Amino acid sequence: MASIPVDLQLAHDHGLSTDEYERIVRTLGRSPTFEELGVFSVMWSEHCSYKSSRRFLRRLPTTGPAILQGPGENAGIVDIGDGLAAVFKIESHNHPSFIEPYHGAATGVGGILRDVFTMGARPIASLNSLRFGAIEHPRTPHLVKGVVGGIGGYGNSVGVPTVGGEVYFNPGYNGNILVNAFTLGIAPTDRIFRATAAGVGNPVIYVGSRTGRDGIHGASLLASREFDDKSEDLRPAVQVGDPFIENILIEACLSLMQQDLIIGIQDMGAAGLTSSSVEMADRGKAGIVLDLDTVPTRETGITPYELLLSESQERMLIVAKEGCEEAVKDVFATWDLQAVVIGEVTADGLFRTTWRGEEIVRIPVSALTSQAPAYERPASRPADLTAKQQVDLSALPLPTDYAAVLTSLLTTPNLASKEWVYRQYDFLVGGNTVVQPGSDAAIIRLKESNKGLGISVDCNSRYCALDPYRGAAIAVAESARNLAVSGVRPVALSDCLNFGNPEKPEVMWQFVQAIDGMRAACQALEVAVVSGNVSFYNETDGQAIPPTPTVAMVGIMDAVTHHVTQWFKHPGDLIVLLGETHEELGASEYLAALHHQECGRPPRLDLEREKRLQQVCLRAAQAGLFSSAHDVAEGGLAVALAEACISHPRQTVGVRVTLTGDLRPDALLFGESQSRAIVSVRPADWDQLKALLHTSRLPFSVLGEVGGTDLEIAGYMKIATAALRQQWQTALAQQLTHA
Amino acid sequence: MKWGVVTFPGSNDDRDSVYCLERVLGQEAISLWHKDRDLHGVEAIVLPGGFSYGDYLRCGAVARFSPVMSSVMAFARAGGPVLGMCNGFQILCESGLLPGALVRNRSLSFICEWVAVRVETTRTRFTARCAAGECLSLPIKHGEGCYVADEATLKALQDNEQIVFRYVNQAGEALESANPNGAVQNIAGVTNTSGNVVGLMPHPEHAVEALLGGEDGRKLFRSAFG
């Protein structure tokens, strides 16, 4: 077969630099074949090799007494007791979702599910973190509807509940949306599977959908470079998923894992067959040889190059024990899925593939993995950051109508109810959802015990844009706080680091700052990073997204019955603010929405104070002292109070509160000081809670009590909660249809 | 009582149904495989929710031809109790065991939420222990739950007391504003003429534990205990 000649220009077209190409030639001692060039280009792409981020990621704390598996496998694993482990990860699918929102988001969900069940875990909950451009931007409604439709279309059909997430709108994402998908699964600790290839002569088995021409170069050309006017040409890289196949693939794989037939298993994600086999060989310190003629295909005429790089969905690679091939095939046959032996494990440490009897790829596995390029790219603080961090409050007029301000905040797309989104997701399937979307954290019970798991995803990218260190630390703190106020003890997190082009020093600086901020918060709050994903090159025409280090945190409840929800429940309950409010309006939603300014520094974060707040919340929840608890986040105290009045799934309740303090009223009402929570408590329990607050030296103030039908903040506003709820609940759908 | 819960490829609520019957309601429940014609002596059958065979073409269209369904149809025709929930309801309609059809929600989007339904008749195997006119709080989660039937069928349903559930508001009124998917006459569930086959879009199996939001669904299963 006449192979396509390879030269430097072709290497450039594959996204490889001149240096990288020379390095390939040196490694091989010859020019690569066309197929080898394809393999190098995907394996050395930013997306697969983490070449710009690897050395910085090492700074994150990744261990702890309960941590069974940190970063490096398909997903992280935490011991949750009773012989069970929580397996979870978050991952981006940004570029494909911008090009084709429905299928991009759907395949993002499919991919993260495979990362989790491939380890032997049954997926029990999914979440998602979404960022779109300004809601008025002409493309935004289409993208939102497509992405939400795709997440629901895939997740609902697969049968894994989507129990939470976040959605934000900011013009900084006009040209690059973010779709980060998270899945949590549960596995018995003694039946965890890893993606490794070991045992010379063991068969390599392909299962799942046939290979088509979809997604060729998704990893190298789509996810590892900026968008520009040529991006339209990358459309063939879009993949379409089949949730039905995924659904039965989950059942088939989990039943396979009940038996003792396999050594390792890995999904074919980015860079498909190539990266799955190379990574498995690398982990097993082995080699792999594949016979490409045996790979099941969907159409005729697919070339070996395409077979190696296709990102067709719903495919898995298994290294089975020698002699168990037929038993493996039988398991899949039960589900009418195909399993085919396509290669074997070798001792030579090489990744080799043959096609029509000829060896067309012969590369040392290490050259594609540990020996791949790694860069310490220059980092420098953006020159305009100091100016952006300034905000002159004295020049800011005070509002005249605080009720109107609150209403407009609650109807901005960022603070409006996300019910329009999550009602399109099946959040009940599986029969474990204790706290459904709409409260600070989602809570899932474990049928096997009295325990529960809580999950929250968070990131305020406005904070990160104005101070990436503090912003990233706050993302960790807020995620943990969302869990703590719900009665869940934070344990570990998975992160999705979405940034612009790392070859730009300003972007690299943001990245490193964010890592350091996350690290500080993780250490202080004793939370480990167990898995994650880096998505660079979120830029269009030179315009980078705001840095968005999304945090997905998982925690444990020893008794799930002690869960706490955010809404007020009983008239007569006392309302208490835990923590303190400072004059902090920098980077706030209030400044952005009401004054059209995205400036100032994000609020201060005292990690030691944060830790104490969270401990108090946990202890109070365990003692059953809270009727409700809600963390104070975007929109400040007034918004948090309003949410506690109107976010109950079926009803509203009023409050009467008095706020004291000599702050500017807008800072008092709408400032976003950290480490605060609004809790409600039965009068009979107040003494006990007060004692707890005193012993933990946590500042607090009693604001008023629950009751009536109005949200009344003495001296500032009195609003009927039923009407407020109506506006808050319908705002997002309205703006999406009338935009 | 021995229950059988059918698992089609793509079924999602099958495990939840077995859990509900066995662990919550203390029944014997086995799972029936779509390729298996043998019903293993079960005394009642559940067709669960989910996306059988991907729900490609039309919801339930492919499932109705699976081997187990020929046995289920014979079981139903012989008077055996069969409950179809969501996708199970769709399969029952496709297979002709229940009249009418289920089409895309009027809003065109999938809806997951808790709704109130009113029990319109207690003369079925799955509502015998309810009170007529009683309102139950049950979740729905579907994209194609809009019940349709032609005039003649609707009249027959009405005349034979075959409408089992209607979507209602908090006050128990079947108003259009309480209709989540556009179903004709707010119909959420129907039965066959003999009352042994019941299909409904809501998920009673997801409403059997207070911890998870409510227990009203228990009544449907208990009704079948006899």
Place this chain on the structure above:
Amino acid sequence: MLAKVYVTPKKAILDPQGTAIAHSLHALDYTEVSEVRMGKYLEVRLTGLSRPHAERRVEEMCQRLLANLIIEDFRFEIVEE
């Protein structure tokens, strides 16, 4: 041989998808559009049948599986390839 099968919602059945598309077209200023109906289009490739035989078989496939006659109508044509 290729059977082109058209499955359309019955006239009496609401077609919310068609209505939504018509709305969107109006919003895009295609005011000349008076109605949209949305159905399915299937291409079924057949091998080794005579034309009359193929016609009978496809008719049967439509009756049994491809259309739900309570809510849908169908028609088909068979073309040589």
Place this chain on the structure above:
Amino acid sequence: MLAKVYVTPKKAILDPQGTAIAHSLHALDYTEVSEVRMGKYLEVRLTGLSRPHAERRVEEMCQRLLANLIIEDFRFEIVEE
């Protein structure tokens, strides 16, 4: 005037629906079926346009809304009623 619009998945794009329908037809013993592709069929009713004008407009509607050109192809024909 009526525009009949056919929207089909592009050849290289996965068509899970078509594949599933083909499987199911095989299970029903229609072994003569070698492939099924599933697309959409739209009837767009138009008023007050000349035929060439209608052709341009429908082409545009397909490009802008009716087909997703990333994954679908379309064709249409215009008939008098």
